[in-house]
Amino acid sequence: MPGSEKQVRVRIAPSPTGNLHVGTVRAALFNELFARHHGGSFIIRIEDTDKARSRPEFERNILEGLAWLGIEWQEGPDKDGSFGPYRQSERIEHYRAALQALLDQDKAYYDETANNVIRLRVAPQEVRFTDLIRGEIITHTDSWGGDFVIARDLKDPVFHLAVVVDDAAQQISHVIRGEDHISNTARHLLLQQALNLPTPHYAHLPLLLDEHRRKLSKRAGEVSVLTYQQHGYLPDALLNYLALLGWNPKNDQEYFTHEELIRNFNLPGIQKGGAVFSLVKLQGFNKYYLRQLSPPALLAAAEPYLRQAGIAVDNTAYWQSALQTEQERVSTLQELGQAVAFFAPDWQGDFPGTLLIWKKSDRQQTRQILEKLAQFLETLPEPTFTVQSLHDEIMNWLETEQLGRGDTLWPLRVALTGREHSPGPFEVAAVLGKQATLQRIAQALEKLL
RNA sequence: GGCUCCAUCGUCUAACGGCUAGGACGCUGCCCUUUCAAGGCGGAAAUAGGGGUUCGAUUCCCCUUGGAGCUACCA
Secondary structure: OOOOOOOOEEEEOOOOOOOOEHHHHHHHHHHHHHHHHOOOEEEEOEOOOOOOOOOHHHHHHHHHHHHHOOOOOOEEOOEOOOOOOOEHHHOHHHHHHHHHHHHHOOOEEEEOOOOOEEEEOOOOOEEEEEEOOOEEEEEEHHHOOOOEEEEEEOOEEOHHHHHHHHHHHOOOOEEEEEHHHHHHHHHHHHHHHHHOOOOOEEEEEOOEEOOOOOEOOHHHOOOEHHHHHHHOOOHHHHHHHHHOOOEOOOOOOOOOOHHHHHHHOOHHHEOOOOEEOOHHHHHHHHHHHHHHOOHHHHHHHHHHHHHHOOOOOOOHHHHHHHHHHHOOOOOOHHHHHHHOHHHOOOOOOOOOHHHHOOOOOOHHHHHHHHHHHHHHHHHOOHHHOOHHHHHHHHHHHHHHHOOOHHHHHHHHHHHHHOOOOOOOHHHHHHHHHHHHHHHHHHHHHHOOO
């Protein structure tokens, strides 16, 4: 078309028949990135024409999940624009009018042989359109049998009719949706022709696949965003990972902020083949984003998970330091909450005494060393309880006492943490402070009697 | 079955028709080291097969094979 470029308006049209799905998130993300890259609008339209399965709590879950991820929309059921309403259940009049027009012009008819549903008349023909990602796609109407159902009755339209009417009414310029809709597109084109409506551009995204390379579905497991939220994945990590599933910037960059994604996003960077959703790789991203958090941000993010692990955060500085010792060692906030449990002031070291004994040592020797170490630590002033000073002091002491590192540091670490694997003893002791450190060593000694 | 889409390491992917096919995650060897991580330095790992076109195909065309999606009065 000559003249000014049409305003970019895109949408996602989730049906509120389940909690927010990662596939929906990725479609939402790609639409949002496309809109913002082109200075356009991103719209959320709730497709609740399936009255039996649609539920308001699912709509809420979808909207809250997208907001949690930092995906922004300009118009939606909770954000009025000039193209509302944004729930199909509230747009029945539009569909009724369209259906009536089709019936009046004899472009559609009541099918008396099948429950009196309304069908669109379709002359046998080839339907073609240009997909922005795949190029020209040609379908013959014979392949699905021609006339197709567009409504159960005047007030009960089927998805095909509703999308076409709404996309036109809301001036959608680009329909960016899952590959599973490719075969529906021909029907939508036919409907647009019958209703004299414009045809938007279409771009069909590759599917998200499970480990068996089948379409990611609820049955396949962890597809609900809520689950990832509960497990302690960071929104930025999920967003970054999802953006790279089926799209890439044509270079080696892996980590993107939301703004960088907006700047770099384009349709040619979208892949044609389906992409397997890998929890392992998502964990890698989450680990990376976890490491980027400042101590206050880390505490803020981790607090719900600490509470979940039975930890009351009464001392901000203490818990910030405690979290830092595990920050690089875990991949989710949930793991983090469990990992720092031993820092609780009222921790009762519930571990077997044998765990205190280093592989080349024995019970008696371990006891003697811990006793001596406690006496030595007793002489250190409180300000010495920093990672660096403790390291220097204890290492020096080991040398003068002619003691082995493993023989000493392993039991110390276990005495303080009760764990086979944990942060180093200096890090932990520095957080605990002198008093708690000595107390835990004393507690451990009792296990060696 | 019919229709449609797709095809580079295990996975996500890069490579104007032109270097030893690059990166990331994972796996793995060594170093570091009190454990586990982290970190440093290495390694294994891919163009599905067959025909063309071309001086030259990962790249373009065809066939085969394989996979997926759709095939609802669900969206």
